[in-house]
Amino acid sequence: MGFTDFFTDVVSSLGFAEAQAEAPAADVETSSTPQDEPAEKTEEATEDSESAEETAEETPAEESSEEAPEEEEAAEEEEEEEEEEEEEDEPEDIKPKLEEDCANSAKCAPYKHHYDECVERVTRQEEEGDDFKGVKEDCVEEFFHLTHCATACAAPKLWRELK
């Protein structure tokens, strides 16, 4: 039966992990390839955040109030770090933040601009109430364009973070 064994060996060497019916041991879980990377990545991320946190803690104290933009950046960094740390105790989703960043990026700027303009226009209509003589409109279409742009931009980033 050496000949058929050769084929099973070839197939098994292609990386199809066998499904274990036994209770999941910790070793078995980590041995399968697709799970390794995210686990390592999260470890790296937490390490990075810890090291970055030390530097970030020092910077706001040293900076004067004149350097406002830099301070804002530092504050944003701190927020990110806090989120990553909280994931260990109380999980917080990174998706809304990623999408907000994407919506504010230059890529989605036209959609954001149109959406903001539409919101302003429609809220003015609603304030005018019955006095308003024109076509009633909503911002659903503008919202769609903005959301589509933001989620498409955030999709690969989100998948890097998720397990």
Place this chain on the structure above:
Amino acid sequence: MLARSLLRVPNRAIARQSLGKSTRASSTAAGAESASSPFHLTLTASLATAAAAGSAAWYYHLYGQEAFASTPAEEGLHPTQYPWVHQRFNKTFDHAALRRGFQVYREVCASCHSLTRVPWRSFVGVMHTVDEMKAMAEENEYDTEPNNEGDIEKRPGKLSDYIPAPYKNDEAARAANAGALPPDLSLIVKGRHGGCDYIFNLLTGYPDEAPAGAAVAEGMNFNPYFPGTGIAMGRVLFDGVVEYEDGTPATTSQMAKDVVEFLNWAAEPEMDDRKKMGVKAIAVLSGLFAISVWVKRYKWAPIKSRKIVYSPPIGPRR
């Protein structure tokens, strides 16, 4: 008809003239006269071309353009595509994610959505052990066969039973959900445009507030991915709703990803085996092809290497 009858008269005249002039045109060599094609042929070809182009344009005008009667809101936002690992042709399901996804289904979705086409036994060896699944099945009660008196009693579930539905029937489900029927999730990934992407987007895409001016009916929620944007199901996945047994942070998107992968498994439990069969087929067929090439070479070797020599008969000397 009018155009044709108008055309015919000069055509015939021209044809008669040309016939009278060169009676033996078919047999004689082409002269200088026949080198330039007669006017009526050019005219006919041009008109035919114009008619063909015109009728095609008319058809496009009548039937060619697709009518889009629905607004973008009625169509729903098309789901964003995510790079699902399990959808690649050489990847399997992440079975740890399936196990987490089933936990999410049991703790969150199962209160409203049924999963009636999946039996307890199908989990064994895929994401749970036999003992775990037996324990889960026994938590539920099923009808027995009629006993000697004809009464139907209750018994604890077995591995061969199917996952019980939260409601007795569709009417009960509608009555409990203000008229909205929570669909069965067994084949939902196959049953919706966009599949995994659609469900992930739907679960995570509830905005904090509906965009300005959007009409949201009472008892409905705004979700851009649901066609019509008004969905009866509210947002159910919040950070930390589930506590994963393997310690994965249960964020909204993590839970959505896991449960979508689980639902993909429920719809396509054969996927891992299907891909394995695909690789087997590639291995076997490429092996057979290689053998056939060698055999062809072997069989054709005498034919390709032969030499045909004509040795003329040696006749008597003249």
